[in-house]
Amino acid sequence: MTLRELAEAISAELVGEASEAEVLGVTGLETMAKGHVAYIADARSLAEGESGPALALLVPMEVAGSSKPLLRAADPRLAVARALTLLAPEPRLPAGVHPTALLGPNMEVGEGAAISAFCVIGEGTRIGRNVQLHPLVTIGKDVHIGDDTVIFPQVTLHDGVQLGARVVVKAGAAIGGRGFGYAYDGAGHVRVPHVGTVIIADDVDIGANVTIDRATFGATVIGQGTKIDNLVHVAHNVKIGRNCLLAGQVGISGSVTLGDGVMMAGQSGVADHVTLGDRAIAGARAAVMQDVPDGTVVYGTPARPKAEQFRIDAATRRLPELVRTVRELMKRVAALEKR
Amino acid sequence: MTLRELAEAISAELVGEASEAEVLGVTGLETMAKGHVAYIADARSLAEGESGPALALLVPMEVAGSSKPLLRAADPRLAVARALTLLAPEPRLPAGVHPTALLGPNMEVGEGAAISAFCVIGEGTRIGRNVQLHPLVTIGKDVHIGDDTVIFPQVTLHDGVQLGARVVVKAGAAIGGRGFGYAYDGAGHVRVPHVGTVIIADDVDIGANVTIDRATFGATVIGQGTKIDNLVHVAHNVKIGRNCLLAGQVGISGSVTLGDGVMMAGQSGVADHVTLGDRAIAGARAAVMQDVPDGTVVYGTPARPKAEQFRIDAATRRLPELVRTVRELMKRVAALEKR
C-alpha cells in the first residue's frame, strides 16, 4: 500500500512528497522505524517525530507543514485505528475443529469457524460463521455465538448464554454464572436459583477476567457496541444499553440499568437498582448511589453532579484553614461580646 | 405439582381458585408465562402481575386479594428461592470420570461423583460423593472436596486445599495460591514461602474469578455458610466466620478476622490485621481501617460508624455554603470591630 492509498483509506489529507512510497506499517513515537507511518497524537511531539526514521507522520489538522510527509486527520486516533486495521490485521486462527476439542451432540458449527485444542462445548450449541474459539474454552449447552465472534483462552460461557456477531471475549472471562442472590431462612443464606441467562448483542467487547452473572429470571443484557474493560463485574439482572464504555474494575450491582452511551471510568461502581440515563458519565472511582439523569456527569463517593462535587472538593482542600478561621472568629466574637 | 402442593412446600398461604392447577414453573414480571407462578417482590407491581398470563402470583402478606390466585408468603424472596429449587433444579453432570480427565495415584472418588473432560487432579486427593467437577478444572495434591460440592470450569485448587460439603466454586476462581508476602533484603523483595493452606467449610459459595491465598502457616479459613461474590480477593491468613456475605470486588487484606454474619457491600475493603465483629456491616465502598465492634454498621473512607458518617456526609454537602457563610461572618465581625 502506498502513502497515497493509505491516506485515502483512512480519510487523511496527504501533504508533501513521497506519495507513492510503500508503507510498511504504523508505529508510535517510541518505536519509529523506516518505511513506517508514525502516529503523533499531540502537535507538541512533532519535532520528535521529524527527528526519527519514520516515512511519514500521522498528525492532527492543526499541524500544517513538516520536514516529513504528513497525513493530516480530523481525528488522528480514529485514523490510526483504521490504518492499523488495514496494515496490521489480527492474525486469524485456521478454520476447522481441532481433534482434541470435544463437541456435544446436535451442535451447529458455521463455515470457516475455528475451534481450538481442548475446547469443551455442550449439546445444542450453535456457533456462527468464522467464529474463532481459542484453546481451553468451556461452553455450555444451548449457547449461541454469532458470526465472526472471537473467544480467547480460558473463557467460560455457561448454558444458554447468547452472544451476537463480532463480539470479542478476552481471556478468563466468566459469562452466565449464577447470580449472588440469597434469602435468609433464620439459620443460613438460602441460594436463590437463577433460571435466566445473559444476552450480549453484536460488536460488544468483554475484557479479561470479567464476570457477568445470569438473571434470576429473563436476562442480563449488554447492548450493541458496548465495550467492557478487564476485571469488571456485571451482576444479575443488569441491563446495559448500546455503545457504553466501562473501564477497568468497574462494578455494576444487581438490577442496575445503564442507558445508551454511558461511560464509567476506572474503579467506579453503581449500587443495586440504580439507573444511569443515556450518555451519563461516572468519573474515576465514583460510587453512584442514586439515579443519574441523561447526559449528567457525576463524581465522588457518593457520586454527585460534577460541578457540585468540584465545589465540595475545592472547599475540602481549604477545610483545615476553615477550622482555624472559625476558631479565630470565636475569639473575636467573644472579645466583642465582652465590650 | 399443583398450586396447592407448591403452597405447602414453600410455606405460603394459597388464596383463590385453581388450587389443583398444575404449576409449570416460576417466573418474574418480565418473563410471565402461562401456567407459571409470577414472583411479585413489591405490592406496587400487583396490577402488572394481574394483567399478565401467569397462573398465580407469589406476593408479600400485605397483598390481601387479587383477580388471580395468590401465594402469600411472609418472606416472598425465601419462598421464591424454595419454589425455584423445587421446580427448576440445577442440571447435574452425569456421574463418572470422563476419559480425558487425568487422575493422580492414590485418589479416592466418591460414589456418584462427576469428573469432566480435561480435569487434572493430583496425587492423594479425595473427592466426596456426588461431587461435580466441570471441565478444565485443575486440582493439586492432597486436596479434600466434601460431598455434593460443585466446581465450575477453569477453577484452580492448589495442593492441600480443603473444601467442605455442598460448596460451590464458580468459574475461574483460584484457591490456595501463595500469599503476597515479602521481606526486603536491601536489594529486593524476598518471597516469604507460604506453607499453610486454605480451609473452606460446608455450604460456602465462592464467586467467579475470586482469589483466596493460602496462609503463611496454618490456614486461611472461610466459615460455614459464607457466600462470596465475584472478583473478591481474600489474602493470606484471613479468618472469615459463618454466614458472612461478601459482595462483588470486596478486598480482604492479610490476617483480617471477620466474625459470624458479617456483611460487606460491593467494593468495600479491610486493611490488614483488622477485625470486624459478629454481624458488623461495611457499606458499599467502605474502607475499614480499624476494628469494628459486633453489630456495628460502618460507612466511608476511612470507615466510621454509620450515624457519624451520615452526619459528615450531610455537612460535606453544605460545605461550599459553609465557606461562604464564614467569609461573610469575617466581614461582619470586622465591621463590628471597627465600630
Next chain:
Amino acid sequence: MTLRELAEAISAELVGEASEAEVLGVTGLETMAKGHVAYIADARSLAEGESGPALALLVPMEVAGSSKPLLRAADPRLAVARALTLLAPEPRLPAGVHPTALLGPNMEVGEGAAISAFCVIGEGTRIGRNVQLHPLVTIGKDVHIGDDTVIFPQVTLHDGVQLGARVVVKAGAAIGGRGFGYAYDGAGHVRVPHVGTVIIADDVDIGANVTIDRATFGATVIGQGTKIDNLVHVAHNVKIGRNCLLAGQVGISGSVTLGDGVMMAGQSGVADHVTLGDRAIAGARAAVMQDVPDGTVVYGTPARPKAEQFRIDAATRRLPELVRTVRELMKRVAALEKR
C-alpha cells in the same frame, strides 16, 4: 539441619542450649509443633511461644533471653523467609513434556523444563531451563519465557509476550491481551488494534487473575523484582519500574509510569498518563489523579500528600461540630449587630 546450622544460614544469633538439635521445620504461633522453630513477629507474643512445644523461637533482637533457645534476627521476617526457603522449598514439577501437551513448531524447550497436561503452546515460543508450566496453560506464538520461571494453571500468555527469569505467574492471570482503546466514528466505538506487547523482567511475581494488556505500540513493561498481588489490572502502555509492590485489586490506567520502588496499597488506583516517582507510596484506596514526586506518600480520593490528607481527615471528623459552631456564631454576630 541443626539449630546452629539454621542460625548461620539465616544470619541469626543463636542464644541458649540445643544448638545441635535437628530442626524439622518452621511454624507460626498457631501451628507450633515439636522440633520446629516458631516465628515470633512481635516480642509481646514471647510468653505464648514459650508455652508451646516448639524447639526454639525466631525473635526480633529486642528479645534478650527466654526459657527456650532463641534465634535472634535483625529482621525476623527476612530470617523466616530464608528459613522457609531452606526447610520448606516449593515442590517442583517433574521435568519433561506431558504427552497431552500440544507444542507448536519451531519451539525451544530448555533443559529441565516441565510442561504439564493440556498446555497449548504456539509456534516459535522459547521456554528456558527449568521452567515449570502447570496444567492448562495457554501460550501464544513467539513468546519467550526465561529460566526458572513458574506458570501456574489456567494462565494465558498471548503472542509475543516476554517473561524474564525466575518470574512467577499465579493461576488465571491473562497477560498480553488487547488494550482497552477505541476511537469514536460517529456511530460506534472503533477498536484501536494493539500491535505492541508485554515485557516482564526477571524476578517479577504476577498475582492470580491479574490482567496486563499489551501496548498499542512498543511494550507494556514490568521492571525487575516488582511484585503484583491478585486481581490487579495493568492497562496498555504502562511502564512499571523495579522492585515495586502493587497490592490486591490495584488499578493502573493506560500510559501510567511508575518509578522504582513504588508501593501501592490495596484497591488504590492511578489515572491515565500519570507518573509516580521513585519510592512514591499510594495509601490504601488512594486515587492518584496527578503526578507524584519521588519519595512522596499520598492518600485519599483524589490523592494528596499524606500530611495534607491527614489534616483534611481530622477536620472532616469535626465537620458536623464546625457546622454547629458557625450556626451559633451567626446568632451571636447578629445579636452584636443589634446592640
